[in-house]
Amino acid sequence: NAGVTQTPKFRVLKTGQSMTLLCAQDMNHEYMYWYRQDPGMGLRLIHYSVGEGTTAKGEVPDGYNVSRLKKQNFLLGLESAAPSQTSVYFCASGPASPLHFGNGTRLTVT
Amino acid sequence: GIQVEQSPPDLILQEGANSTLRCNFSDSVNNLQWFHQNPWGQLINLFYIPSGTKQNGRLSATTVATERYSLLYISSSQTTDSGVYFCAPRNAGKSTFGDGTTLTVKP
Numbered sequence: 001n002a003g004v005t006q007t008p009k010f011r012v013l014k015t016g017q018s019m020t021l022l023c024a025q026d027m028n029h030e031y032m033y034w035y036r037q038d039p040g041m042g043l044r045l046i047h048y049s050v051g052e053g054t055t056a057k058g059e060v061p062d063g064y065n066v067s068r069l070k071k072q073n074f075l076l077g078l079e080s081a082a083p084s085q086t087s088v089y090f091c092a093s094g095p096a097s098p099l100h101f102g103n104g105t106r107l108t109v110t
Numbered sequence: 111g112i113q114v115e116q117s118p119p120d121l122i123l124q125e126g127a128n129s130t131l132r133c134n135f136s137d138s139v140n141n142l143q144w145f146h147q148n149p150w151g152q153l154i155n156l157f158y159i160p161s162g163t164k165q166n167g168r169l170s171a172t173t174v175a176t177e178r179y180s181l182l183y184i185s186s187s188q189t190t191d192s193g194v195y196f197c198a199p200r201n202a203g204k205s206t207f208g209d210g211t212t213l214t215v216k217p
Binding site: 031033035040041042043044045048050058059088090092098099100101103104 | 111114141143145151152153155158196198203204205206207208209210
């Protein structure tokens with residue numbers, strides 16, 4: 001039972017490049033979330049999904065897109081990366097509660 | 111959305127001391143979690159506590175939902191307790207994080 005798995009663990013992008021972060025959960029959870037964490041701050045919600053085929057905006061959605069084509073996967077896309085998107089990205093899944101987090105993806109945009 | 115305020119922002123303790131961390135939130139919530147972020151960045155779930163009091167070893171938590179706050183108690187602190195503690199109240203299917211309390215326990 002792997003729980004919540006994030007791929008990749010680290011990535012360096014140049015400004016303007018695109019990439020997709022993958023989150024996979026094997027707990028059959030309905031809810032999935034993408035957060036970002038900047039230094040010295042708490043986690044801020046980017047996008048979330050309450051079920052397969054659904055997505056919704058969180059607190060800081062600009063510059064990101066998401067898809068939930070399969071219940072177990074939640075993808076976060078950056079179409080044109082900017083230095084302001086340098087951050088640690090966390091995925092989480094859950095029933096109503098509690099949330100289970102992955103170990104994070106450290107993204108640097110130069 | 112919900113506003114979350116955690117206090118104190120930083121706390122330095124000697125090993126063996128006790129501490130209380132506070133989380134205030136601005137709206138009614140369905141539930142609340144406390145997390146410990148360790149030095150490697152992993153988020154460890156400590157408590158899922160929508161109301162009442164729970165205990166797990168040296169740690170305990172109390173949530174008073176009607177008064178919109180939660181407390182995390184750490185007794186007999188150890189150096190391994192160091193890290194950042196977050197509360198995350200949940201409402202309308204979303205969890206909102208505070209900025210955390212950074213705890214440093216010195217030997």
